[in-house]
Amino acid sequence: DAGITQSPRHKVTETGTPVTLRCHQTENHRYMYWYRQDPGHGLRLIHYSYGVKDTDKGEVSDGYSVSRSKTEDFLLTLESATSSQTSVYFCAISERGNNEKLFFGSGTQLSVL
């Protein structure tokens, strides 16, 4: 299994509070991604990174920010959590090359009350 650790695994928070989810990889992969999974929508890309301090928006980026100060860490921040951000959040990593694969973390279940 790819070395991807997401923390926390579960979190319950209140509307209006800031929340940061962490993705840590030990594979030294260049590309990192944050997805959210919701019933009826599958997984949707929030933000992604193509290197240290290089990030870009995905399909559903509103209300989220990201940072990548080191190759191994990719942080997802909800500045002021809303109930619509209750979801399962997945981090994924990939690297350039033939038959490149996308490796997923185990997900973080976030509940915003």
Next chain:
Amino acid sequence: AQTVTQSQPEMSVQEAETVTLSCTYDTSESDYYLFWYKQPPSRQMILVIRQEAYKQQNATENRFSVNFQKAAKSFSLKISDSQLGDAAMYFCAYRSTNAGGTSYGKLTFGQGTILTVHP
């Protein structure tokens, strides 16, 4: 933008039987990748099979095979000799080849199909 549609929210199959999960997609691109991912209750995302659009031959991985119809933009997954461990949510996904390295992980997913396997 590309879209992926899985029209079967739920499917069921008897153990040892065959089941087919449907997926259609919409794109204006001629070269791309298609994937099927399995998500068991553990939540782990597991790559089942991958198809490159420029290859006419349907991909096969053991009991899993696809029926790729490029003109119809259809990409179905066939599971043969179904096993209890095949029970999971299955996602169809599309990936462009046009965005260079950043496209490797930029997938568009369908809504998912929950597969139940009856003993």
